[in-house]
Amino acid sequence: MSSRRTDTGGRIDRLRTIRFTFDGAPYTGHAGDTLASALLANGVTLFGRSFKYHRPRGLLAAGIEEPNALVTVLRGDVREPNIPATMVEIYDGLVAVSQNRSPSLAWDIGALNQLGGKILSAGFYYKTFMGPVIGPLKGTRLWMFCEHFIRRAAGLGKAGAAPDTSRYERMNAFCDVLVVGSGPAGLMAAKAAADQGARVILAELEAHFGGSANWSGETIDGAPAAEWAGRIVGQLEGNDNVRLLPRTTVWGYYDGNTLAALERVTDHKEVPAKGEPRQRYWAIRARTVVLATGSFERPLVFPGNDRPGVMLAHAAERYAQEYGVLPGARIALFTNNDSAYRSAVALKKAGAAVVAIIDVRSDVSNEMRRLASEAEAELLAGHAVVATEGGKALTGLKVQRFDLTGGALSGDERSIHADCLAVSGGWSPTIHLASQAGAKAEWNPARQAFLPPQATQRWIGAGAFTGSFSTAEAVAEGRTAGLAAAGGAASSAPLPVVEAAPGDPDPAPVFEIKAKGKSFVDFQHDVTAEDVRLAHREGFVSVEHLKRYTTLGMATDQGKSSNVPGLAIMAEALGKPIPEVGTTRFRPPYTAVSIGSLAAERFGDLKPERLTPMHDWHIDNGATMYSAGLWYRPMIYGLAGETVEQAYVREARATRESAGIVDVSTLGKIAVQGPDAAEFLDRVYTNMFSTLAVGKARYGLMLREDGLAFDDGTTWRLGEQEFLMTTTTANAGKVMQHLEYFLDVIWPELKVTVTSVTDEWAGAAIGGPKARAILAACVTGTAVDNAALPFMGIVRGEIAGVPVMICRLSFSGEMAFEVYSGAGYGTRVWEALIEAGKPFDLVTYGLEALGTMRIEKGHVTGAEIDGRTTARDLHLDWMLSKKKPFIGSAMMDREGLISPERLQLVGLISLDNRPFNGGAHIVEELDEDNPHDSIGHITACCYSPALGKYIALALVKDGKARHGTRAFVSDPLRSRFGPIEIVSNHFYDPDGSRMHG
């Protein structure tokens, strides 16, 4: 491998050498290089293996549209696949590997697929994976086995299995003018808008602002275009109204002029600075958007057009001009338009031998002929490339005479020796965002391109995006767009003077050279011109069907280089003009977007946490915490050497033998106040609350409008017009919204206010035979005996000088009390209770023991109130008042909701003395190999210290009628099968004598 780096030129920093590896081999490059340019400079031409046929592939492009050179970047254990090498900025220590090859890029066993090319044609998956419908292989496991390998053979990069430890951020931004793209048009637009005083955001998807100015070799206002661009960027940097976002891809254009962008903040850095996120998701709301997104050069479709060494003409030019890398020593160009001539001159100036310019047009202008001789290239007008030669690198090509009108080839093949073939098939404006914004693109027959539609949202186009391919037009349109976007008047001031090579922007309408051999349309998904025609022969006439059947344009590049050629070939097959075939609508995202950036602050260290007032005490006292929604709750207070099961069994047993205390601060708490509060609760609960005496609490059940169970909890009557409602932890927000909806929308006549007071109260539940004695020892200002504090009674008093409310209610089934204090005093009260409990063997218990005791009692929680169960299913029909209507009362008796076939709550006892798993199925007949006919499932399970058995709650078909019968648990995923007994859900103390005391 020889160095292809030129001695001078380019916008790289030759004084800074950067070391990196590709497929394990060490390489060096310079600051300013992409992985693509650095490897190309090292003589690397083979970058990847193709999707289906495993053909060797090199660089086609130099930017985001690169379809072939996809790599995986490794950072520690984290791997990010399918990044175009053209978009990876090298840094010291970069580790990149190639994809879809085994064992190595150069020697790839999958390349054998090329021999089976006929079989792997369009629709291969549809035809193959249906499986044989007749014959000996019909529906067999052998077929499934083969499918595994066939599927493995095709593909791109592998996703990593390690958790992504990077941090991502979301930013909301507002601006008057968002400029997308920073080529000459975008820079002029940003400058013009900023000079008007508008708030401007300029987003550039590449690392450097300037777009084509960085490599066009043109002159603007007497300076090299790149210098001119640098000067404008400098002016924008000095303007407080302007925010410059490099490495930021605007990937979505949504309604209301809301745009989504991804900023790659540290992907190019060896070590991110402290606090920097890896990527930042921008939600930008712009008054007006200037789309200056430029255009993509199209490849031509001809046999062997995917051989490494065949690349887009502008890409070859860009490697030479921006990176100081010659993509070949002997370069030929193949074109249907004028733009490649400029590329030829640039490549010549950079030091390459330009051996030939092959132009499908016989009629080439004198200006272009002059450029060809300036490049010292032989001009083969009216010719076409019909084949390429070489293995993993191009060695030569064959040309023949070409007739522009009929596409016929004639005359002898002539061989040309070249190691790079630069191809130009015309240019397609990058209209993706405009298309996303809502309108359909229009075909322009002169430009042979889809031009942006009429704006349906507030955007203005400028430059190549509009089909104006010259830099002079770009600066003019850019300024006009920027002024209009900022609400300024048109300017008559002189525009920057552009000196550029001449050229006609209209290409010849040639997309494909039909000769023998595989001609690729979609490089990334290995779709050939013949595949497109096959799809047509098989009856696919709609462009949408064609796309799905051949998978044309459906790879990670979304057909950036292949859509238009594919459409043109389809149109020809159909015998219709291109506009009648139509184009597909572009949808977000424009480029691949990391899921991490979308999750952003909802994940990792930016996720909010809700901590109870006693949180630190739990941590200090050995609690293992458990995350429940945003809350953190103690799971167990384990002792040294204890398993989770040992810990909760100890905690639950001690609670039933002496006393236990648990933090219940997370329960939803809603203050319901007002003259109509009691009436309101009668409407939202299935049972009566207006009859509840002040100073008493009642267990309540809510239904949804459709009659299914919604939430349960106790509500305390603190005054004639004041209630404190508690909800399950998980449903606190939903219940609040439910109440607000009815008060605001349905019953505005009710004089009631609801206020979320979850965070105002700290709650501790203390239960067990000695619980009352503990309270008696620390509560002042009130008695806690049976007369003062009967079951469901409420008293007010003090603990450690802190006012508290105590309600005697029980979830554990023991004599139990809930003690509420102001949140700020929660820990003080908690510690006082712990202290008072010491002589009484009080233990702290966590969620596991709480769950165990509730399962023993057969109480329901969210696992049973799962949105599918009714009050009857849960044996709560005694709570359904017949004296009043309530939410859900009209719908709850519908036929399907009262059928005995429904799943009903039951208890299960493990007869083989082995633990259960939540979600396991219940079956009448055990058939481990072919599990069938589930009659229900387990909702919660534990080891019960009170019963000395493994037990569970379950929802089982016609469950009540099955009490005392046997069945089986069938859990094939976790290989747990075994006999069970179905019993009542009230395992323990069914008559409630313990809690009533």
Place this chain on the structure above:
Amino acid sequence: MLITCPYCGPRDVIEFTYQGDGNRERPQPASQDLDAWNAYVYDRLNPAGDHHEIWQHSGGCRAHLRVVRNTLTHEILGTAFARGGHKSASHRTEGKP
């Protein structure tokens, strides 16, 4: 999508919670007319065009708003407080195909 809350001004849609079709008519609480309840709970117009909806400004003032939204363009054609009771029956015809 921007929804203009009469209290808080124009706010991004992420501050709001969709609370259902604004064309629904809740039967009287004691009504046993199952067809009417069924229509209220399940029947939706699903128009391609202007749609009356209830949104709660859950990330703001918590008020419920009656919003007219074009389901094709997401254009918000009007907002008002929902407080004030049901939609009258005459509105039900709007948005029907």
